[in-house]
Amino acid sequence: MTLIINEDICARCGVCEPECPSEAIFQTEDAYVIDTALCNKCLSDGDPLCVTVCPNDSIHKAKESLFNKFSRLLG
Ligand code: SF4
Ligand code: SF4
Secondary structure (H helix, E strand, O other): OEEEOOOOOOOOOOOHHHHHHHHHHHHOOOOOEEEOOOOOHHOOOOOOHHHHHOOOOOEEEHHHHHHHHHHHOOO
16 A cells, blocks of 8 residues: 545645655645655654645545556656
8 A cells, every 4th residue: 555645726825745754745846755765654653744734635545556657657
């Protein structure tokens, strides 16, 4: 399982970035992105912090296979 930010519904409010304990969330020129190599999914069984604080419900869990497919499509 990995987490992705849905760019289409992300409001770019920046609330999630400082909440991440792993500094895995960063801003690019036109989006907020999660670095999956740094993300530890907050090491808990509950909802990850970024998912909890996002006011737009823009961060979703994705299965690894879907994430890899998505990444390939983005090139
Ligand atoms: S799940 Fe936790 S570690 Fe991963 S990006 Fe969200 S806040 Fe950061
Ligand atoms: S908290 Fe949600 S809406 Fe705000 S920047 Fe992060 S992902 Fe986007």
